[in-house]
Amino acid sequence: MSRIDDTRDFIPVRIAILTVSDTRSAADDRSGNTLADLIETAGHSIAARTILPDERAQIADQLRAWCANDAIDVVISTGGTGLTGRDVTVEAHRDVYEKEIDAFGTVFTHVSMAKIGTSAVQSRATGGVANGTYLFALPGSPGACKDAWDEILVKQLDYRHRPCNFVEIMPRLDEHLRRK
Template identity: 80%
Template sequence: MSKIDEDKPFVPVRIAVLTVSDSRALADDSSGDALVARIEAAGHALAYRKIIRDERDAIAAQLREWCADPEVDVVISTGGTGLTGRDVTVEAHRDVYEKEIEAFGTVFTIVSMKKIGTSAVQSRATGGVAQGTYLFALPGSPGACKDAWDEILVFQLDYRHRPCNFVEIMPRLDEHLRRK
């Protein structure tokens, strides 16, 4: 079973938070606020925070910009993962991914089922990797952001988490791009 190995040091990562919304501003971005509070409480660093409209090309461009920034290890977006016509965050993420972390969406659905039952089927949460940076797309509700962080990301973004975690393999995410 998973656990935190207290003999290992905590390794903070730099996380950018992107809220995707046509109507929210920083003043009423409760999902972004929930993520920022959890990121900082866990001991990680907030690299950037931004709100962007539900436009596929703009979302993908922001993700690519942060993936190219050496000050960003992880990008977490919130919003735009539903089924309506304006929900294009998942498509934008997949435009950027080099590899998708398929099990992230599955595990998120399992976590959501415990909270909201079969309504979890409407979420398209996703995760992936691009340019050595982790990317996660979460639904726009504060509850979903809290669940994703509290049940998945807080552990996988903790170097001490056993049997394995995302942080320990971070140095090898872009090994295919290095010269041999």
Template identity: 75%
Template sequence: MSRIDESIAFVPVRIAVLTVSDTRTAGDDRSGDTLVERLTGAGHVLAERAIEKDDRAAIAAHLRRWCADPQVDVILTTGGTGLTGRDVTVEAHRDVYEKEIDAFATVFTIVSMQKIGTSAVQSRATGGVAQGTYLFALPGSPGACRDAWDEILKWQLDIRHRPCNFVEIMPRLEEHRRRK
């Protein structure tokens, strides 16, 4: 069972938020707003925020830029995880990943099933790691962003979470690049 070990000091991580949409603007980006509210409310730092069109190459380039930035520990994208022709966020993420976190999609589906039933099969939420940075592609609805944060990411991005979490292994994400 999950728990927070209060004897460990909280470590804020730097999180960038990318909304993927052909129609959203800074003024009506409710899903991006939801993520920013959740992550800052939890004590983390908003490293950067942007909106990118539904273009696979442009999304992947944006992700690579942020992965190369030492001021970004985690990237959350919202939008473009569905099944329509313009939904290319998952493919862009996979163009960037060094390793995919397969269980993220599974756990997100379980969480979604509890909220929206079998409609959860229409989401292709995904997670992975590249250049020592965590990346998570979330659906474009505020509800899905709340669910992903409240039920998964809030816990895994808290170093106090037991029995284990993403933050405690961050220093080891690039150990394969070190010369022996």
């Protein structure tokens, strides 16, 4: 069963937060604020934070820029994962992914089912890797961000988490780029 191995040191990671919304501003970005609070409480740092409209190319460009930044280990976006015509965050993430973390969406759906029942089918939360950086797209509600953090990300982004975690394999995410 999963557990924290107290013989290992905690390794903080640097996380960028992207809020995707046509209507939110820094003053009312509740989901972004929820993520920022959870990230800092866990001992990680906010490496960057911005708000962009629901525009696929802009979202993908921002993700690529952050993946190219050595000061960012993880990108978490919130918003734009639904089913409406303006919800293009998942498509933008997939434009950038080298590898998709298929089970992330599945586990998120499982967590959501326990909280909101069959309404969980309306979320398209996703995760992936690009240029040695983890990327996660979460729904735009503070509750969904909290659920994803508390039930998945806080554990997987903790080097002490056993039997395995995302942090311990971070140095190998871009090994294919270093091969000759």
